[in-house]
Amino acid sequence: xxxxxxxxxxxxxxxxxxxxxxxxxxxxxxxxxxxxxxxxxxxxxxxxxxxxxxxxxxxxxxxxxxxxxxxxxxxxxxxxxxxxxxxxxxxxxxxxxxxxxxxxxxxxxxxxxxxxxxxxxxxxxxxxxxxxxxxxxxxxxxxxxxxxxxxxxxxxxxxxxxxxxxxxxxxxxxxxxxxxxxxxxxxxxxxxxxxxxxxxxxxxxxxxxxxxxxxxxxxxxxxxxxxxxxxxxxxxxxxxxxxxxxxxxxxxxxxx
Numbered sequence: 001x002x003x004x005x006x007x008x009x010x011x012x013x014x015x016x017x018x019x020x021x022x023x024x025x026x027x028x029x030x031x032x033x034x035x036x037x038x039x040x041x042x043x044x045x046x047x048x049x050x051x052x053x054x055x056x057x058x059x060x061x062x063x064x065x066x067x068x069x070x071x072x073x074x075x076x077x078x079x080x081x082x083x084x085x086x087x088x089x090x091x092x093x094x095x096x097x098x099x100x101x102x103x104x105x106x107x108x109x110x111x112x113x114x115x116x117x118x119x120x121x122x123x124x125x126x127x128x129x130x131x132x133x134x135x136x137x138x139x140x141x142x143x144x145x146x147x148x149x150x151x152x153x154x155x156x157x158x159x160x161x162x163x164x165x166x167x168x169x170x171x172x173x174x175x176x177x178x179x180x181x182x183x184x185x186x187x188x189x190x191x192x193x194x195x196x197x198x199x200x201x202x203x204x205x206x207x208x209x210x211x212x213x214x215x216x217x218x219x220x221x222x223x224x225x226x227x228x229x230x231x232x233x234x235x236x237x238x239x240x241x242x243x244x245x246x247x248x249x250x251x252x253x254x255x256x
Contacts, residue, residue: 002035010046027051027059027068042066042090052077053086053108061090071096075121080108082131089114095121095145102145103127110134122147124175126154129161140170146198151177157184167192178202178223183209183234193219200225201247206232218242226252 006018007030014029016022018040024030026049030040034057042048042061050070051059059066068075068091075093078086086108093102093116102118105111105127113136118124124142127135135155142152152175157163165187172178178194178201181187194201201223204213211234219242220227227247230237233256244250 002033002038004035004038006030006034006038006040007043008040008046008048009043011044012046031057036084050075050077052079054080056080056084056086056109058087058089059091060087063090066091067094068092069094069096070099070102070121072098072100074100074104075102075118077104077106078108078111079106082107083109085110085112087112087114088116091116093118093121093124095119100147101126101150102142105133105135106130108133110136112136112138113140114138115140117141117143119144121145121150123150123154124152124172126150126156127163127165128154128156128158129163130158131160132162133157133164135163135165137165137167137170139168142170142172143174145175147176151175151180151197151199152194153179154182155180155185155187156182163187166190171195178220180205181211181213183207183211183232186212188214188216189218190216191218193221195219195221195223197223197225199223200227200229201244202226202228204228204230204235204237206234208232208234210234211236213237214240215242216240219244220247221245223247225249228252229254231255 201220
């Protein structure tokens with residue numbers, strides 16, 4: 001029987017039942033023994049490996065390091081049901097310069113990421129929902145993600161998808177791009193910084209569709225291209241109490 005709450009430990013074993021006294025070794029080992037809507041808790045510091053999420057689940061590290069090394073692959077892939085909610089809290093994602101995506105979101109009701117760091121991937125967070133989905137980022141650090149076509153945070157709904165996104169109290173630094181938002185998205189950013197990108201700090205590109213991006217008390221600075229770039233007639237970007245400084249171009253509005 002699957003348990004509502006399971007545990008992982010740096011000295012665990014995936015042959016265990018993942019209980020508090022007999023924890024598993026990896027997130028992948030624990031998730032098969034955790035009931036939908038349950039929680040995987042990190043018992044002590046360790047590296048717990050990549051995992052694919054196909055149901056409602058929480059993975060939580062409170063007061064200990066919950067490491068996830070994903071060189072050459074994705075860290076967490078989420079391909080869950082339309083009403084499934086996933087929570088990732090207190091984790092450290094390391095791509096070692098060759099990781100593909102820290103998180104790759106394909107389907108699910110919502111994803112909450114809190115107190116988590118992403119470093120050394122092609123793209124830190126890749127949110128590409130195939131249907132209507134929500135993303136909530138709070139106190140997230142996304143840095144040193146420099147794939148040829150990747151960057152910090154990518155919001156790119158599929159043809160039949162839509163994204164409702166909130167980003168708060170986060171730092172996105174030294175990526176190829178900081179934040180890229182595409183058609184089908186409504187994104188609100190508050191109290192967050194996008195700095196040191198090798199291209200644009202914040203890019204909203206609508207193509208033939210529509211998007212809405214609201215920046216409230218945001219910082220976009222020291223980026224090699226635009227601080228904030230709005231691309232396409234359907235792209236609406238609003239800045240409220242925000243700072244855009246020391247970029248090659250501060251604000252750009254192109255292609256309508």
